[in-house]
Amino acid sequence: AFLRTWSLRSSQLTNTVPSEYTNYVDSDGDSILYYQKPGTSGLRKRVKVFEQEHYTENFVWATLQAQPEIKGSTLVLGGDGRYYGVECAQKVLKLSAAAGVKKIIVGQNAILSTPAASNLIRKHKAYGGILMTASHNPGGPDNDFGIKYNIANGGPAPESVTNEIFNITKTIQSYSIAQLPDLDLSKIGSYKHGELEVEVVDSVADYVDLLKSIFDFDLIKKFLSENPSFKFLFDGLSGVTGSYGQAIFLGELGLSKDSVQNAVPLPDFGGLHPDPNLTYAHDLVERVEKDDITFGAASDGDGDRNMIIGKGVFVTPSDSVAIIADWAHVIPYFKGGLKGLARSMPTSGAIDRVAQAKGVAGYEVPTGWKFFGNLMDAGKLSICGEESFGTGSDHIREKDGLWAIVAWLNIIAAANQEHKGWNIKDILQAHYSKYGRNFFSRYDYEEVESEGAQKMIEHLQKTFESLNGTQLKATTTDTTFTVKETGNFAYTDPIDGSVSKNQGLYVVFSDGSRIVVRLSGTGSAGATIRLYVEKYSTEASEYGQDAQVGLKPLIEVALQLSKLQQFTGRDKPTVIT
Numbered sequence: 001a002f003l004r005t006w007s008l009r010s011s012q013l014t015n016t017v018p019s020e021y022t023n024y025v026d027s028d029g030d031s032i033l034y035y036q037k038p039g040t041s042g043l044r045k046r047v048k049v050f051e052q053e054h055y056t057e058n059f060v061w062a063t064l065q066a067q068p069e070i071k072g073s074t075l076v077l078g079g080d081g082r083y084y085g086v087e088c089a090q091k092v093l094k095l096s097a098a099a100g101v102k103k104i105i106v107g108q109n110a111i112l113s114t115p116a117a118s119n120l121i122r123k124h125k126a127y128g129g130i131l132m133t134a135s136h137n138p139g140g141p142d143n144d145f146g147i148k149y150n151i152a153n154g155g156p157a158p159e160s161v162t163n164e165i166f167n168i169t170k171t172i173q174s175y176s177i178a179q180l181p182d183l184d185l186s187k188i189g190s191y192k193h194g195e196l197e198v199e200v201v202d203s204v205a206d207y208v209d210l211l212k213s214i215f216d217f218d219l220i221k222k223f224l225s226e227n228p229s230f231k232f233l234f235d236g237l238s239g240v241t242g243s244y245g246q247a248i249f250l251g252e253l254g255l256s257k258d259s260v261q262n263a264v265p266l267p268d269f270g271g272l273h274p275d276p277n278l279t280y281a282h283d284l285v286e287r288v289e290k291d292d293i294t295f296g297a298a299s300d301g302d303g304d305r306n307m308i309i310g311k312g313v314f315v316t317p318s319d320s321v322a323i324i325a326d327w328a329h330v331i332p333y334f335k336g337g338l339k340g341l342a343r344s345m346p347t348s349g350a351i352d353r354v355a356q357a358k359g360v361a362g363y364e365v366p367t368g369w370k371f372f373g374n375l376m377d378a379g380k381l382s383i384c385g386e387e388s389f390g391t392g393s394d395h396i397r398e399k400d401g402l403w404a405i406v407a408w409l410n411i412i413a414a415a416n417q418e419h420k421g422w423n424i425k426d427i428l429q430a431h432y433s434k435y436g437r438n439f440f441s442r443y444d445y446e447e448v449e450s451e452g453a454q455k456m457i458e459h460l461q462k463t464f465e466s467l468n469g470t471q472l473k474a475t476t477t478d479t480t481f482t483v484k485e486t487g488n489f490a491y492t493d494p495i496d497g498s499v500s501k502n503q504g505l506y507v508v509f510s511d512g513s514r515i516v517v518r519l520s521g522t523g524s525a526g527a528t529i530r531l532y533v534e535k536y537s538t539e540a541s542e543y544g545q546d547a548q549v550g551l552k553p554l555i556e557v558a559l560q561l562s563k564l565q566q567f568t569g570r571d572k573p574t575v576i577t
């Protein structure tokens with residue numbers, strides 16, 4: 001097919017960096033497109049930004065050019081079904097054809113959940129993949145879109161690659177695109193699109209096979225059919241996992257239709273905020289309480305996050321990963337034992353205790369799933385998780401929402417063989433009795449003015465040195481904490497030796513409690529401050545307590561210490577998890 005080359009830059013334009021990370025327009029009204037900085041999870045912007053002339057092409061072209069062996073390669077392409085996904089996919093196909101990509105494996109209708117895409121990259125030994133998603137950000141014409149590149153191991157591109165993409169977006173002079181008609185992506189099959197081979201695959205089938213190879217589906221099915229009073233409800237939040245959830249829970253496990261809700265993926269997620277937490281998944285939370293649901297679960301827009309709840313009980317992600325690790329022996333995939341366990345720094349230390357008990361290494365990495373990938377590739381890590389509702393294992397290189405949900409079903413089914421009637425609450429209580437309880441909570445202050453947030457961090461850094469050994473008092477509960485250690489988390493990757501600094505401020509108290517403060521790396525407007533508190537208890541009488549009650553004094557001290565209200569003007573968090 002014939003190529004058209006767009007020239008992007010006239011010589012008189014200077015290469016100054018705009019203050020906003022968006023496309024900007026020069027004085028003559030020409031778009032210049034050289035400042036597209038992908039974050040940890042790709043380039044995320046408003047749909048309107050992506051819809052500007054050349055904007056999407058520029059970024060995709062830069063992404064392709066940043067891969068040294070793109071010519072003759074095979075890529076995977078798919079997204080979470082959000083608005084603009086199909087248009088973007090058509091552009092990616094034509095740009096890839098022009099860049100000399102040999103083959104693209106694309107999900108039907110351009111749909112693939114993030115875990116399913118990671119799986120396909122690995123399964124087909126593809127060179128990489130382009131994922132069209134803005135994860136849990138709202139979708140639709142007035143909301144967000146995103147493009148993210150994953151490498152051959154199936155995981156998000158490391159910073160070296162995203163930096164290279166960014167550099168190219170700043171210096172790119174032109175891009176080429178194949179002049180082809182749009183390809184019909186609704187029909188499964190193999191096509192020739194110019195010089196490019198395109199294979200349209202079922203979005204769901206390979207992923208369902210993967211989960212079936214990991215978990216004991218027969219045991220789960222048997223448990224569900226023998227225990228009709230065990231009521232299960234999955235909420236797809238109108239994100240991509242709706243189709244996967246239907247295939248797994250209705251198709252494979254034979255549950256009734258009312259076991260899933262919001263399970264049809266919609267381009268605008270039905271106006272919902274597709275983030276599985278107690279605030280945004282409130283429909284699910286309400287139905288679980290009202291309809292006496294034993295087990296409720298949700299996943300986010302692109303399917304990598306998860307939340308597990310029961311009637312009157314919420315499983316914090318920090319506990320969830322610790323419990324899955326503790327029960328790993330009932331999951332066929334882990335029959336050979338665990339290679340190692342890991343968590344991100346702000347995540348509670350519950351999983352550390354499991355690692356210790358099992359005699360395997362427990363790693364603490366910075367926030368961001370990519371840090372787990374190196375450990376997995378080196379054969380040192382089996383199960384890991386983050387407090388931000390991400391749980392997963394080395395079966396792929398992304399966190400995996402449905403994996404976590406089915407893991408819990410597998411565990412409950414196995415637990416019931418010995419302890420008839422056990423549900424989520426019993427499993428949690430048994431875990432606390434064995435290991436003690438790590439109370440954990442996170443307060444989010446979203447879209448805070450960047451300057452105030454920055455000042456607060458500077459204030460904390462400055463006061464840190466003088467804090468050691470001092471006592472801080474929560475007046476409302478008359479609790480005193482003695483500061484044992486303060487610091488700014490830094491990580492040296494044990495595999496490649498790379499160093500990541502400034503990954504979060506922490507204060508550890510003499511009783512082992514901890515406060516962590518960091519700025520989110522994923523927000524799209526202003527700054528988001530995250531405040532994490534953790535307290536460890538071996539008092540059996542406290543195990544049944546509401547986390548917010550037990551953690552109240554720590555929160556008070558954290559707010560005192562950070563002067564958060566003073567710096568940001570906020571007296572309440574946007575979200576508490």
Ligand code: G6P
Nearest residue numbers: 367368369386388520521522523
């Ligand atoms: C994404 C990443 C996670 C990370 C999360 C929170 O979902 O994939 O690995 O934990 O963002 O990041 P943030 O910087 O917003 O706390």
Ligand code: ZN
Nearest residue numbers: 135136302304
């Ligand atoms: Zn996500």
